[in-house]
Amino acid sequence: MTTTARPGAGRNASPYLYGQEAAAVARVLEAGQYGHTEVTEEFERRIAAFLGVPDAVAVMSCTAALHTALLAADVGPGHEVIVPSMTFCATVQAILAVGATPRFVDVDPGTLCVTDQHVMDAVTENTAAVVPVLFGGRAVDLSRVRKELTGSHIAIVEDAAHAFGSRYGARRVGATGDLTCFSFGPIKNLTCGQGGMVIPRTREEADTVRRIRLLGVVQSQAERAETTSYRVAGLGLRYQLSGINAAIGLAQLDRFDQTERTRRTLWRAYRRALGPLDAVTLIDVDPDRSVPHLCQVRVPHRDDVFAQLRAQGIGVGVHYPPNHLQPAFSTWRRALSATEQVAGEILTLPFHLHLTERDIDQVVTALEQVLKSAGAA
């Protein structure tokens, strides 16, 4: 093994392992529990208990979670799905995967999240679902949308890839009654290596997602071992979460209180350090409610600032280039003024659990100097 330096300000994001993950994986390998096994089921029970929900269904990624959740909500060809353009392309790909079309909407430039108004203005007779994105870990308040859509056939499927652990009031994201999808990819608040989770609204939806993730086969592993056949009940995909990945997630969940604390502490350190920089607008998040996932700012001369910080070895990034401007999604392009405006201003600063407060000071000092030389501060 080679030793690598601690990922610091040079990295925009980085997985963080507490140390016990490797032993957990070794135990699963020794026990031969590689595939969808009781380890996966234990992970589902532990996540459900953590969120305070009756059930959780593990899949191999959040993209798979969004895909299966939309299928479970009966979204398909001829349907429109309301989605902010300002999201990772995975959200849009999941909509296309069910044969529906994205109806791109704008976001509030202060939060990069949709508001009730953005959603309600975009509802048409073809709308089958709304996919709000809890950008940066913000628990978006969609109570008006929820109220107005109650009794309609329009499903709310939350893309909570950034928001594992965040809260709406006393409840965790995932426990609000909407279909919710989490990512446990390498750099998310909790990682399985790769992984995802669907929080279903009903028992029936849970059964549907469980069936789809295992190729549409309805029997359990135990039943399969005892019979000469199995039954394929409908469309299915190879989307299950392996026991190897689930073991990493279980080990991470044991330390999640520490993850939450550290993310909040680092967020507050950024907030303090950025406070005096007049040219910089922090896209704020309430660290008492949310588990911050990204540290994003809006700056003038963004492309120049980005290039100069990169040249200094500071791991800045941009989340995200808007989807409605992607060539692959141009069929569904429409004018989205706030998104187009912020797209040229947003800059994601390094934010991960290997950072120290000194790294944060280094990033902010570099940002301040670069802005000065760009004539903006």
Ligand SMILES: *Cc1c(COP(=O)(O)O)cnc(C)c1O
């Ligand atoms: C990471 C991410 C996804 C996809 O998650 P995977 O687990 O990588 O499939 C979806 N939406 C958003 C907003 C994300 O950041």
